[in-house]
Amino acid sequence: MSTEGLDTFPKLLLDRAKRFGSRSAIREKDYGIWQTWNWRRVEAEVRALACGLAARGFTRGDKLAIIGDNRPRLYWGIAAAQALGGIPVPAYQDAVADEMQYVLEHAGVKFVLVEDQEQVDKVLEIQDRCPSLKEIIFDDARGLRNYDRTHLHDFEDIQQAGREFDQKNADFFEQQIAQGHGGDVAIILYTSGTTGRPKGVVLTYDNVLITARNGASFDNLTADEEVLAYLPMAWVGDHIFSYAQSYVTGFCVSCPESGATVMHDLREIGPSYFFAPPRIFENLLTSVMIRIEDAALPKRKLFDYFMRLARRVGPDILAGKEVSLVNRMAYYLGHLVVYGPLKSNMGMSRIRLAYTAGEAIGPDIFDFYRSLGINVKQLYGQTEGAVFVTLQPDGEVFPDTVGKPAPEVEIKITDNREVVYRSPGVFHSYYKNPEATRETKTEDGWVHTGDAGFFDENGHLKIIDRAKDVGKLNDGSMFAPKYIENKLKFFPHIKEAVAFGHQRDYCTAFINIDLEAVGNWAERRNLAYSSYQELASRPEVYELVQESVEKVNEDLARDPNLAASQIRRFLILHKELDADDGELTRTRKVRRNLILEKYLPLIDALYSDVQSCYVETQVTFEDGRTGKIAGDLQIRDLAAQPLMEAS
C-alpha cells in the first residue's frame, strides 16, 4: 500500500474514501442496533462538519476541544479540525469543571465539541473564565431544549450549514486538507497530571502517523481487525489504537452503547485487537472466578482440571513451542469444553492480539489469559513518545518485562538507571511550557522517562521503579522498592507492602495483609480473630505471608541485578496503611518518606537483632476522631537464597 504523500489523517481519509469507500470504518450501537459507517460516509460526515465549523469561523490554528465518551461524531470532530488545519484537544470527560477549565484555558480553545447536556453544563459553568471560547457544539440534544442557543449548536445544524457551505465552495475541503503537512501539529493531549498541573503534549502528524504505522507493521495489523473504543479519548492510547491506527490500516472501530454496556458490547463485537490496562484484565478474571465458585461441583472440577492443564501447556502452545501430542490433544479437548466457552463469555474468542500497559500486571493474571490461548502482551509507552517505546514480539512474552524497543526506537539507560529513548514519535513540545520541555527532552531528541529500568539477558526492557525512588544498598547493588513491593502485592493475601534498603546492609519490608482475603482464609481454617490487628499477629498468618515473601526472594534470586535485594526481615503492620493517616496518597500510592519518619522505631528494629517490637500509633477514624493502636509486633527472619541461574 502506497503511503506516498499521505502525511496527515485528513489526507488518509480522502484516500480511504476513494479506494476503500465501501469498507466499514466505524460502528456505534444505537437503539440496540450496531450502526455502521463506511469510509465514504465518514468522509461525507467529516466534510460536512469541517465545512460547518469553517462557516462558523473556525480557521487554521484554532483549537477544538473534544469532550465525551467514545462516539463516532467526536472522532469525526478530530478529523474535521485537522482537515481545517486546526488542532483537536481531547479532554477527559470525567474531569470536574475546574480541571476542564485549566485545559480549555491553557490550550486557548475556541470551539468545543461535547457529547451531551452533562458536558454542556460543565462548559457553560467555566465559560466566563475561558475568554477564547466562542462556540459550543453538542451531539445529543436531550435536555437542552430551553438553553440559550446563541453560541450553543446542535451537531446536525452545524453539519447542515456545512453542506450548504460545501455546495457554494466546492473545493474548499480538499484545498484545506492539501495545505496540511506531516510536520504540522496534529493534536494536543493533556497528561492526566498525577503530579501538579496537566501538561499539554504537542504531537505532530509525523509523530503519530509514523509510530502508528510502525506499531501496525510490528504486529501485522490489517484492515480486518476489530477494535472496541472504550478508553478515554483524551488518552494517547485510545488516540493511537482507535483513531490513528484505524486510519493507517483501515480497520473498523466500534463504539459501545454506553459506559455501562462495555463488557456486553465486547462480547457482541468480539474484537481481534484489544487494549486494556491490567485493572480490566484483573476485574474480568475476578468476575469469572466468582461465577465458577458458584457453579455446580462437576463443572468446578472440570474447570480446575483443565485450567491446571492450560497453565502447564497453554503458554507454550501459544508461543509455538514444542508440546507433546498427548498434551496437545488434551488441550484441544479443554478448548472444546472449557477454554472456548470461557473466552466466548469474556468476548475474547477472536482476540489475535491484546496489549496491556500502564502498570505492572500480576504474573498469575497474565498467565491465566495466555494459558487460555489469548495473546496478551505488554508494551511500554508514554504520551511523549506517541505510545510505543517497547513492545513484546510474538513468541517472546514474559510477565515481568515490557519487551524490546519498538521499530525505529533507540533506548539508553543512563548512569542513574533512568530509561531514555529517541524515536520518530518523540513529541514536539509541551504546550506553552518550554521549561518542562527542556527538562524532559534533550536538544538531540532524547526523552527522559523518569522510570528506572534495565535490559535483561534476552534484550528485554524491565521497568523497575520511578528513577527517583531507586536507591542503593550499602554493598552498592541496586535497590528498587516498588519492584519488590509489586511482586509482594501480586499475592492475594498481601494488600500493601513497603520495602526498605536504601543505604542499609540488606532489604526489609512492612506488610499489610488483605483483611478480606486473609479473613476468608482464616475462617475456612477456624482461626478466630476480632480485628485486623489480631488477625495480623497470628503466627499462622505470619507463616502464610512468609511463604509469599520466600517466593519473592526466589524470584529475585534469579536476577543478578536484584539478587541482593532479597527481603531478609519483615513484619506485618498492626494497622492498615491509610490515606486518612497520610500514609498513602488518595490514589493509594505509598508515601515513602512519611512512613520512614512515622515508623522509625519499627525500621530500627528491623535493622537490629530483636524479634519483636512494641509500637503505638495514632490513627484517624473515618469520622475524623483519632485514637491509638498499640501492640507488640513480631519480626521474622529469612535466609537469603543463593543467586540462581535464570530458568
Added chain:
Amino acid sequence: MTPERKFGDVILSVEHITLTFGGVLALEDVSFDIRESEIRAIIGPNGAGKSSMLNVINGFYHPQEGQIMYRGATRSKMKPHYAASHGIARTFQNIALFKGMSTLDNIMTGRNTKMKRGLFWQAIRIGPAMTEEIKHRDYVEHIIDFLEIQAIRKTPVGRLPYGMQKRVELGRALAAEPDLLLLDEPMAGMNVEEKEDMCRFILDVNEQFGTTIALIEHDMGVVMDISDRVVVLDYGKKIADGTPDEVRANQDVIDAYLGISQEEVGAVN
C-alpha cells in the same frame, strides 16, 4: 429553571368524587382538574386518599358519587381498559412488573394496546406481524435510550435493584405513548441519587413529549421542585389546591403535615 409555560385546556377533571369502602370514607367530595402538559402533584399524609384518587382516575375504583370528565366525555366511572386505550398510563406504588421477564419484554408489553395483529399472528411472527414487531421494538429502543437503561436491556427485572425497577415501570408506561401519565409514588424508597435521576426523567418526559403527568409523592421537596400545581388531600378531603408556593404557605397544609403543637392549641385557647 423552565420559563413560564402556557398550559393547555383541561384534559381531565374530577368533580365531587366520593368513594367509600363499606363504612370507610376514602374520598369525600373531591374536585380538581388537570391541564394539558402540566405536572400535577397529589400530596397528603398517610391514608389521605391519594392512591384511591389515582385509582378512581384510572378506573380501578368506581366512586359512589361524582363524575370524571376526560377529553370532553363525562362519565360517572372510568374503566381501566377504556383509560388504557385512550391515553392514560400509570405506574404502581408497589412495582407491578413481570419479574421473570427482561426489561425489554416488560416495556414491550406496554405496546400492547398499540399492536394491531392478533395473538395468532404474533405467535407465528412472520410477514406483517414481523414488520409490526420491528416498528414497536424500535419505539421501545428509543425509550430504553431515553431512560438510559441499555445496560439492563436483557436482564430479568426481578434481579434489578428497586430504583431500576421503578425506571423500567416508567418505561412501560411511556411505551403506551400516553397523553396522561399517572405516577404512584415514583420516588418512594429511593436514595437521593435515584430520586434525582427520576426527577430528571419526569421533567424530560414532560418537556420532550409534552406528556401531562399526575403524580403522587411523599417527598415534599421533590414535589415542590418539579410540579406546576399541587392538590393536597387530608382524610379524604381536598384541603388546598394551587402552585407549590401557595400550597406551602397554606396553614391547613402545614397543620396537616406537622400537626398542631400544644402551645399553638394553648395559644388559640
